[in-house]
Amino acid sequence: MQECGAKCVAFNIQPAGLESCLRNRFPDSGSQLLGFNQVPKVTFPSEPDYAKVKHTYGGSMYPAVVIYVEDEDEVIDVLKCAYDNGYQVSARGRGHQYQGLSTMHGHVIIDMSLTCNPDEFVIDRSSAGNHILPGQKYIATMKAQAGCSTAVITAAVHENFDPVEGALSILGGCPSVGLIGFVLGGGSGDTTPWMGWATDIATEFDVVLYNGTKVVASKHENPDLFWALRGGGGGFGVVTALTQKVVQGPTPLDPSSDRKYTWVNVPFDTSTPEKLDKFLITFQDFMYEFDPVKSGKFGGGANINTNDAKLYGLYLGSWKEFVLDWTEAGLLDPDILIQENGSLWENYQVKCSNAEPCDVDGFPSFGKMDLKEFDTYGESMAYKLCNSGAGVSSFRGTRRSSDVCADLGIDAKYCSPIPDSDNNKVDCTPDKEIYDATLAKMLDPESYINHLGGDFETPTDSMYGGIVFTKLEHETIVDLAKIGFRVFHFQHGAPMHVAKEDAALPWRDTAILTQFKAAERDFRYEIMSRLAQDAAYGGDVDNLQGYYNYMFPGRDTNWEKFYFDENYHELKQIRGKYDPLDRFGKPFYVDSTPEAKTKKSSKKKSKKRSMTVV
Numbered sequence: 274m275q276e277c278g279a280k281c282v283a284f285n286i287q288p289a290g291l292e293s294c295l296r297n298r299f300p301d302s303g304s305q306l307l308g309f310n311q312v313p314k315v316t317f318p319s320e321p322d323y324a325k326v327k328h329t330y331g332g333s334m335y336p337a338v339v340i341y342v343e344d345e346d347e348v349i350d351v352l353k354c355a356y357d358n359g360y361q362v363s364a365r366g367r368g369h370q371y372q373g374l375s376t377m378h379g380h381v382i383i384d385m386s387l388t389c390n391p392d393e394f395v396i397d398r399s400s401a402g403n404h405i406l407p408g409q410k411y412i413a414t415m416k417a418q419a420g421c422s423t424a425v426i427t428a429a430v431h432e433n434f435d436p437v438e439g440a441l442s443i444l445g446g447c448p449s450v451g452l453i454g455f456v457l458g459g460g461s462g463d464t465t466p467w468m469g470w471a472t473d474i475a476t477e478f479d480v481v482l483y484n485g486t487k488v489v490a491s492k493h494e495n496p497d498l499f500w501a502l503r504g505g506g507g508g509f510g511v512v513t514a515l516t517q518k519v520v521q522g523p524t525p526l527d528p529s530s531d532r533k534y535t536w537v538n539v540p541f542d543t544s545t546p547e548k549l550d551k552f553l554i555t556f557q558d559f560m561y562e563f564d565p566v567k568s569g570k571f572g573g574g575a576n577i578n579t580n581d582a583k584l585y586g587l588y589l590g591s592w593k594e595f596v597l598d599w600t601e602a603g604l605l606d607p608d609i610l611i612q613e614n615g616s617l618w619e620n621y622q623v624k625c626s627n628a629e630p631c632d633v634d635g636f637p638s639f640g641k642m643d644l645k646e647f648d649t650y651g652e653s654m655a656y657k658l659c660n661s662g663a664g665v666s667s668f669r670g671t672r673r674s675s676d677v678c679a680d681l682g683i684d685a686k687y688c689s690p691i692p693d694s695d696n697n698k699v700d701c702t703p704d705k706e707i708y709d710a711t712l713a714k715m716l717d718p719e720s721y722i723n724h725l726g727g728d729f730e731t732p733t734d735s736m737y738g739g740i741v742f743t744k745l746e747h748e749t750i751v752d753l754a755k756i757g758f759r760v761f762h763f764q765h766g767a768p769m770h771v772a773k774e775d776a777a778l779p780w781r782d783t784a785i786l787t788q789f790k791a792a793e794r795d796f797r798y799e800i801m802s803r804l805a806q807d808a809a810y811g812g813d814v815d816n817l818q819g820y821y822n823y824m825f826p827g828r829d830t831n832w833e834k835f836y837f838d839e840n841y842h843e844l845k846q847i848r849g850k851y852d853p854l855d856r857f858g859k860p861f862y863v864d865s866t867p868e869a870k871t872k873k874s875s876k877k878k879s880k881k882r883s884m885t886v887v
């Protein structure tokens with residue numbers, strides 16, 4: 274490859290040169306169709322499969338060519354073809370970027386999905402140590418190829434670690450969310466309050482730079498690149514592999530008992546001003562003030578309004594430990610719980626349902642709560658996928674067929690028809706067969722579970738945007754409840770105890786992530802303008818804190834601060850160093866033109882919290 278200096282910035286593109294370079298490199302590119310999508314290795318716009326390979330979550334994009342690479346050498350060769358012919362490049366993981374930017378117009382798209390091979394993951398048990406919060410440990414590291422989804426990682430952890438080890442992963446809300454895009458923008462899931470953002474468990478990246486040079490980014494090698502890759506959004510190179518910590522779950526209160534994992538769903542009564550006040554005070558105290566080693570065992574989401582509120586998600590412990598922790602936190606106060614019967618799964622049996630009072634020792638006789646206890650983290654996550662879309666669907670967001678029992682290869686007795694539809698759904702009963710089959714599909718990178726589809730395939734309201742926020746004044750959160758808001762993920766606990774300067778991800782004082790659909794413009798505006806009036810934001814919407822992985826559609830003013838805060842300036846230096854010719858440049862990537870090395874201070878200084886980082 275020839276160095277061409279600053280003149281390359283003009284991108285003197287040569288379509289014929291690009292085509293001939295790629296045809297020479299991949300002479301049989303059309304002879305075999307690859308993967309779940311059955312696509313050719315290389316597809317140009319004039320070819321019949323172009324519509325299929327350019328399809329994105331965020332709408333129609335028109336890339337110059339899409340190449341499904343299968344290893345790192347192919348990444349290097351494609352980068353060389355692009356470079357020599359003046360093209361910009363976008364790496365694509367699993368294609369979930371909400372605005373379709375991984376399939377950028379005019380770019381050469383390097384699709385990494387076929388590189389994922391769980392048989393070749395490298396698990397290093399000699400690499401172990403303390404994690405973020407006091408007493409936390411990671412028990413190994415696991416290296417995976419860049420094309421994997423977060424579901425493959427979760428299933429591989431389940432497959433390779435004994436249940437007594439209590440190994441965890443971070444699974445995206447949709448199982449097929451790509452590993453690298455997730456980490457580049459932050460990465461939050463149900464275990465984030467215990468483990469940190471996905472950026473906080475990354476230990477090493479293998480990267481190919483714009484000119485085909487291979488580098489490693491870790492705490493010890495290219496630490497500036499390592500810092501930038503953890504939350505800096507992307508554009509530094511093509512990541513080909515990622516090594517992550519395998520963090521251990523909490524030790525059971527009685528260390529001689531087996532580890533358990535409990536799905537919880539607790540509705541609260543917020544129908545009077547007194548109950549609403551009590552709930553919101555207790556809720557914010559739990560998020561921001563309660564012992565993070567205890568609160569961090571719970572992660573998930575919430576719906577909060579002035580009629581009722583619901584907290585739901587995964588608790589890393591037994592249902593009995595859950596009752597103890599949440600009673601101590603004040604969240605199981607009879608005054609604020611909905612007074613109906615609860616339900617319980619224990620030892621893979623339905624111990625009681627909502628139909629009558631639950632006569633199980635230790636199960637609260639007051640207040641509705643649905644608790645489902647599992648023996649392994651993997652099974653609890655498989656339950657989540659089974660139950661996703663419960664009532665109207667199951668395995669929501671996956672490329673399921675109309676018969677999901679057939680997709681999973683399980684007995685049809687587990688499925689029932691969905692009314693007014695040709696589809697069936699899995700009745701998520703406590704039968705291990707369902708969860709074992711789900712985990713087997715999660716482990717297969719080319720299964721339907723690892724491909725976005727179904728109700729998410731061509732979404733009409735796909736353009737989400739997300740905001741994270743800090744502890745609010747009581748009046749503010751009451752007003753938000755009056756508007757009604759949803760929490761998509763929590764980041765209390767461990768993520769708030771990592772130093773702000775540890776990674777490019779800027780927000781370390783925010784426990785709550787809310788998200789909006791494109792169709793919800795007025796709602797979004799209402800929430801944002803009320804939030805901005807809180808003392809934390811000083812009356813200025815420009816001080817709000819955005820979540821890069823939930824990118825706003827068309828937010829083009831002040832996005833640098835919204836997503837990266839003061840880290841933007843450092844990121845710009847690093848982009849300039851590793852991608853000096855802007856080969857990976859595209860909208861909402863940090864600009865690669867280096868600037869004078871003076872850090873501008875942001876208007877809103879983040880609150881510094883105590884930290885323990887390994």
Ligand SMILES: Cc1cc2nc3c(=O)[nH]c(=O)nc-3n(C[C@H](O)[C@H](O)[C@H](O)COP(=O)(O)OP(=O)(O)OC[C@H]3O[C@@H](n4cnc5c(N)ncnc54)[C@H](O)[C@@H]3O)c2cc1C
Binds near residue numbers: 369419
């Ligand atoms: C249905 C759905 C559910 C989601 N749920 C969650 C959730 O629970 N939690 C959460 O935090 N986020 C969630 N997200 C957001 C998700 O984290 C981001 O969209 C993330 O970017 C997806 O990664 P990807 O590889 O699938 O995306 P892609 O669109 O493939 O890539 C995203 C960005 O990363 C870059 N990139 C990808 N791979 C590489 C690579 N190998 N090297 C260099 N750059 C690369 C791309 O160029 C692009 O800029 C969800 C998104 C969707 C659509």
